[in-house]
Amino acid sequence: MTHAGLHSSLVDVPGLRVERATREQLPQIVALLTDDPLGRDREVTALGAYAEAFAAIDADPAHLLAVLLDESDAVVGTMQLSFIPGLSRGGALRAQIESVRVSSALRGSGVGRAFFGWALDEARLRGAALVQLTSDLQRGDAIRFYESLGFVHSHAGMKLIL
Numbered sequence: 001m002t003h004a005g006l007h008s009s010l011v012d013v014p015g016l017r018v019e020r021a022t023r024e025q026l027p028q029i030v031a032l033l034t035d036d037p038l039g040r041d042r043e044v045t046a047l048g049a050y051a052e053a054f055a056a057i058d059a060d061p062a063h064l065l066a067v068l069l070d071e072s073d074a075v076v077g078t079m080q081l082s083f084i085p086g087l088s089r090g091g092a093l094r095a096q097i098e099s100v101r102v103s104s105a106l107r108g109s110g111v112g113r114a115f116f117g118w119a120l121d122e123a124r125l126r127g128a129a130l131v132q133l134t135s136d137l138q139r140g141d142a143i144r145f146y147e148s149l150g151f152v153h154s155h156a157g158m159k160l161i162l
Contacts (some may be wrong), residue, residue, distance in 0.1 A: 013114045021058075021065040021078065026050055028075035029067065032101040038136055039101075064122070068102070068115055076103040077115050083126055092129035095119075100133075100142075116149055 021029060026047055034043045057063045057080065068077030079100040085093055097119060102112045123131050134157045135142050 013111055015071040016076070016111065016114070017069055018066050018115070018118050019069060021054070021067045021075075023051065023054060023058075025067055025075050026054055029065075029078050032075065032078050032103065033099065035101065035104055038138060066119070066122075068111070076106055077101060077111065079115065079119060081119060081122060083123075083128060089129060093127050095123035095126070095128035095131045097131060097133040112145060113149070 030043065030047065030050055033039050054065065057065050062083045064081040066079055066081060067075045070076050077100075080098040082096040082098065083093055084096055085091070100112075100115075102115065106112075120131060131151075133146065133151065135146060137143075
């Protein structure tokens with residue numbers, strides 16, 4: 001499937017670049033998803049279900065699974081951007097950010113801030129009027145980070161596990 005090109009450089013972070021994830025990178029992506037207390041308990045290491053989800057994401061141009069790569073092509077960050085058309089706000093396009101992870105070795109170094117800068121630019125380039133995300137309330141550091149980027153608690157998020 002053909003996808004729109006990505007702008008790939010991270011300003012102020014030499015040696016890192018963003019690319020569309022590939023199937024071959026799934027083991028590294030899953031390793032990032034499991035590299036925190038919540039992920040260790042809810043993620044699995046068998047790749048079957050992840051491969052199916054990856055195929056669905058990759059086939060749909062409204063979704064982008066991005067990876068942050070270092071100079072050796074190792075995956076050091078990941079996030080999913082989904083673009084949701086809607087009728088509210090005058091038919092505004094929303095960008096939803098999900099499954100954000102940066103390697104624990106790079107946390108606190110400014111890499112996450114640069115990765116989000118990239119994501120916000122990508123959302124603007126695709127015509128999104130707003131960007132939204134959810135974060136587990138147990139992720140206090142992540143919530144403070146998102147607030148430092150300008151995200152605000154404007155809605156109550158709710159989930160129902162099926």
